Amino acid sequence: LVTDGAYSSEANRQLADDKNIDLVTTDLLGRDARDICAEFQFSEDGTRILLCPAGNQPKSSSIVKSTGKVRASFPKNKCENCPYKDQCKPKTSNKTSAVYISKGSHERAKAQRFTGTWQFKFLSKVRNGVETIPSTLRRKYNIDTMPVRGRIRMKHLFGFKIGALNFRKLLKYLGSLEKCALNPEIA
Numbered sequence: 001l002v003t004d005g006a007y008s009s010e011a012n013r014q015l016a017d018d019k020n021i022d023l024v025t026t027d028l029l030g031r032d033a034r035d036i037c038a039e040f041q042f043s044e045d046g047t048r049i050l051l052c053p054a055g056n057q058p059k060s061s062s063i064v065k066s067t068g069k070v071r072a073s074f075p076k077n078k079c080e081n082c083p084y085k086d087q088c089k090p091k092t093s094n095k096t097s098a099v100y101i102s103k104g105s106h107e108r109a110k111a112q113r114f115t116g117t118w119q120f121k122f123l124s125k126v127r128n129g130v131e132t133i134p135s136t137l138r139r140k141y142n143i144d145t146m147p148v149r150g151r152i153r154m155k156h157l158f159g160f161k162i163g164a165l166n167f168r169k170l171l172k173y174l175g176s177l178e179k180c181a182l183n184p185e186i187a
């Protein structure tokens with residue numbers, strides 16, 4: 001199911017997963033998440049971090065109720081020698097290093113990674129093609145201001161406008177076939 005970025009919430013994604021539907025949101029709203037957030041492994045309920053990108057288990061992990069972020073503390077020596085230290089940006093103290101990441105930023109980073117794949121590019125083109133129909137109906141056929149009153153008259157006029165749109169597409173398609181048949185390089 002290809003939707004707008006306004007539908008990219010964890011609740012909608014969970015509802016789609018329950019029905020075996022892949023929810024693809026084409027335009028992500030808001031600020032970009034750090035790419036490294038996608039590498040962390042969270043528990044099923046999203047309240048604990050199980051593994052960091054380097055494969056280290058945290059010493060302790062708990063959710064901060066006020067911010068909704070998960071705080072995971074690692075031994076300081078593991079974070080100092082980690083190749084992902086510059087990306088994670090842990091807050092270090094005397095003995096430990098702490099990382100604060102929310103489940104939402106983890107999901108957003110995974111969604112941002114998906115936007116670079118060929119599958120996403122194909123699906124976003126499908127959505128863009130679908131959105132041209134309402135735009136054309138508004139611009140060329142003025143469906144926002146119909147000059148009739150009544151439900152049945154409105155249905156008939158709207159049906160005629162849809163028919164005109166489809167007829168115009170058919171004529172355009174038939175014209176393109178004629179051009180292909182006349183071109184000797186294609187045949």
